[in-house]
Amino acid sequence: MPSSKTLQQAIANITIWRKGEQRAPHKPLLLLHVLSHYQHGHSRMFDYASEVRDELHSLLERFGPQRAQYRPDMPFWRLKGDGFWELRNAEQCSTEGSRQPPSKELETYHVAGGFDEEHFALLSKNKRLINTLAHQILQAHFPESIQEEIADEMGFDIQQIRKERDPLFRQQVLRAYNYECAICGFNMRHDNTSVALEAAHIKWKQHGGPCEIPNGLALCAIHHKAFDKGSIGLDEHMRVQISPAVNGGGIVGKLFWDFDGKQIGLPQGKDCYPKEGFVEWHRREVFRR
Secondary structure, three states, rough: OHHHHHHHHHOOOOOOOOEEEEEEEOHHHHHHHHHHHHHHOOOOOOOOOOHHHHHHHHHHHHHHHOOOHHHHHHHHHHHHHHEEEEEOOOHHHHOOOOOOOOOHHHHOOOOOOOOOOHHHHHHOHHHHHHHHHHHHHHHHHHHHHHHHHHHHHHOHHHHHOOOOOOHHHHHHHEEEEEEOOOOOOOOEEEOEEEEEEEEEEEHHHHHHOOOOOOHHEEEEEHHHHHHHOOOEEEOOOOOOOOOOOOOOOHHHHHHHHHHOOOOOOOOOOOOHOOHHHHHHHHHOOOOOO
């Protein structure tokens, strides 16, 4: 019988598709989708066509990098190689070697997937483990602002999300930017304490972004969340880019569109400027064009 520890390790070791520095949150989002339903009593297996395809496609659109097409079938099929995922009716699909079948076959043959019986039994006996695994996945693949959004949407206990912030990083970044939001100049203080001003990572920690000033921006809470969400990006000249997906009236125009095309406030020392490699990663992997 597998243990909680071995399942946590197996999920930590899932094979993630790699090509350069591209993000590929397909398996993490599929696992979060499944765990969310398990905690509400869903049976072990999920039919791909009716319970995974559209739901995972939506998650990839909203929380994955922008792509010409999204492939929810890929993690559903390939997760079977990670030691705890099982497929039903997969033998009817046409495969050669490691090649996966066309997504249409997953629908035609009613292929279903889920945790194997032993690991599902473990989750059924220990509901707290579901939240533990969800938090592990969130912390490994998404920044805190997005962790909370996904956890809230899927019904995980966001109270347990640990704030693993580097206090020195925040201190250094805010000081470099003179304790002002680099986009809007927000600089509220309560006595001598900055309020709602945060140090944002340009390239996410979860993807190798260092806790160094050239990988940081001082941003107000609103622009930090929008930056992590891909609503805001920077061009190669450090000018603000607003995603065409941003919409809303009144204050939204003042907080976002009024800054479109304007250069951000930069530190005094050029050695503290955002590093173009980090900015380019964010523009490619996070910003929604």
